[in-house]
Amino acid sequence: MRTNSNGAAHAEGVKAGKLNRGLKKKHPVNNQKERKKHSSLAMRITSFYTGMLARWMSLSLVVIYLLVIGFNLYFAYLDTTPYINELAGYETLEELADSIGSTENIYAVLKDEGGNLIASSLPEQSTLTEYRFFTIDFTFYKVYYIYSLPLYTNGQNLYLHIYYDFTLLALELLVIGAAAVLLFIIAVISVYVRGHYLTRKAFSVLDELILKANSISSQNLNLRLNVTDSTDELVEFALTFNRMMDRIENAYKKQNQFVSDASHELRTPISVIQGYARMLERWGKDDKEILQESIDAINKEAKAMQDLVEKLLFIARNDKDSLVLVKDRFDLSELMNEVVRDTQMIGSGHTIDSSIEPGISVIGDRDRIKQALRIFVDNALKYTPTEGKITFRLTKEEGYAVTVIKDSGMGIPEEDLPQIFDRFYRVDTARAREKGGSGLGLSIARIIVLRHGGKIKVASKEGKGTKISVYWPLS
16 A cells, blocks of 8 residues: 555656646746747837838829829720721622721721631731730730621621730830839838838837836836936936836835834934843842832833834835824814823923913814814923914804914024924934934824825924914814
8 A cells, every 4th residue: 555655745746847848848838938928029010011011102192093094095095096997998708808907006906707817907927826805916915805896798798806915015114114123122121221210219218218127126226217218208208217117226225224214213212211120130139229220210211212103103104194083073172182192291490371262162083183282382392492472263154164383592593494304304413313202293294184184384483483374174
């Protein structure tokens, strides 16, 4: 049983190996077939227009040939009709035979009902080779168009064969045909070569796109398409790709900066906790003061870490579009009065002033809106001296409830205003760290405002204070 089992397994292995080798052998062929299926777009465009040109030129040549032949046949009919009418007017065979003669480009042959020759105006040395509609005289190198008609003369059935010389027309058609074929070949080749060159040049931006897209990685996000040589609609395509790469590169830089800043923010409390842990290990067991100091410091840093992690999670949920807001209609005037009371309790030494219009209601997440307002208030308290003034105001303005928080603090330099809502951004890094800021508060406040469909306006002057106006939609 064991031997049979091993043998079966070996056989299966051999089959699998053969199957894999067969697949490996077929794989290049499949690749070649795939490559054949995906033909060049430039080649197809060039072939399409070249084929269209060839068809139209061929049709034009045929039309020209038919028109030339038709006009010549019409003129031949006009030339031969008087001659035929004259011959048809004779009543006796002798008169008819004597009248058979040649005129310019017209020859006649008269035969009886049995096909016997009665009279002919063709040269005697002529060697005729007849075809369906024309005859070639290889002796004199002439081409004749044949037209036959029956005649009834003196009680006899006769046949008159008219030979119209269109040798000159044949030469004209031959020259026109040769010239047309030559021009046709030159035109098709020129259009194909020039068209393929121009098409490939126009699509060169696509080739460059494929090449650069295949080589893009996190290490070379600065790759861009060259648009200096493009002057057609593909320029906008290239510019769109470059703008997309700009956004990707900026997002990647912000992500890297975000990770770096978050790591840096967490490094400080971790280092403090580790330091106090070592103090506890060395002296804390016996010294109650060091024990209590270490416990307080560890609790403080752990709380700071928890606060930072919660802020990071809030921003991450927003980035993933999984941030949930519990929206309902509530009294914003009441909320503003609540924020004012809280500020009066914690803002000892500051002058708190308020002007709040009553009865203003909005639809939103009350807790999140209060969180945003508290962020603005905390910044005002941090950067306003104790003798400074903080003003609250709530009014209605063009479909918005406008909350204003104004302070008389140190203000924000003009060059820093565009970046104050960026993550981890600090106007003065040393001063911000001293006051315990992580640089995420204004980013979170901005997210909350935008999630409610609102907008923020900031007016600040260094040394004069800052005014933040938040517009909440009333409906």
